Amino acid sequence: MSCEQFELSGLDMDRPDAQPEEAVSAREHAASCERCFALLQSWRELKQDLRFLQENTRFLSAPARVEMRLKQELRTRREARVPRSTVAIATWALAAAAALAVAVGWMHWRDGSPSRIVNKAAVSSSSRSGTIAPDSSMLLAADSDSGAFTRLPASMPSPYENREILQVRMQRGALGRFGLPVAQDRAAEWVQVDFLIGEDGVPQAVRLHDDSQLDSTLQ
């Protein structure tokens, strides 16, 4: 081993992971070279001092306040997580309740309970002849809106005006109040009726649903 090689790797001879051949070679070189032997002695003194320094700091660890701060951070995050999950649950619950309310409302409407349809209906000019047919763009539920309106007696036809439709479930006999003839034997029957309301709030035309045909009512 040369002096340059000794400087590069000879000082590792005392390390546990040193190559045995290199360590033997380094020892032989140090024994024969005064300069490298002096270097080895200096290094061993320094190594001893480094060991003192190592022992001096061997049992040091982070102060307890670091642990406290980290635990506090964990707790804060845990507490923050609980309200977040609560809010999420509450949001889902509200959404479910809203969906349920909409479904119940829709079913209620489908059952025909009295309700006011606020959609505006543009009425076609066919009402001039006494029968008012709804415009195709009318938003009233289409499945129950297949029939045409029959103008009520004494009402003034006013085509092209915007009207409102009022859906009512009533006894057939009550139609007599609007000037319509009613068969006495069927006066107690309940029927679903649409009234076409003018801008003055007065019904102008009427339409019966399904099996409660207007013609038979008016007999």
Place this chain on the structure above:
Amino acid sequence: MKILDEKEPALLKRAVRGDEGAFLVLYQKHQASLYRYALRMTGSPWAAEEVVQEVFLLLIREPQKFQPDRGALGAFLFGVTRNRVMKHLERLPREDSLDAINANGTTWREPEDPLTPMMIAEKSERIEQVREAVLGLPTEFREAVVLCELEEMSYEEAAQACGCPVGTIRSRLHRGRALLLAKLELLRDAPRRASAGAK
């Protein structure tokens, strides 16, 4: 199954969910070595404390950064610690000396030693000189000395920790030793060996 027997990724999952016990197992296992490394590199107990705190806060806040398939938790934490230490060293000039105060606020004490007061004083002085000399090394040489001599890592372990080849570590350690020898020989008024060491 005892909490101490659990694997670190499982413990980390529990810790992130707020399990203090699981977190403390991980913390107690790794904090001391990380703190010592940071302290030996920065020379500042306050900086070392801050670094350790930041490292574990990162683990709590961004646990997904640790990927078990890429290595052990200890290696991950050491990598984060090393990055923080390097940033600290780039940002600030060296702070107060290691001798001042330890992290608990008390003066460091020598271990109990059956030496005379004179010998104890000499030993303390030598430790202080070595400490100063190590802290005075350029960062990359200091790191090699800290890892290979103070932390007693093998060359392979140190190379892995630093993310560089083994040859680089050996070279840095060789240079670090030479600089240390030169400094200490000068300090101890023994120039006869300094020239050999500084080559």
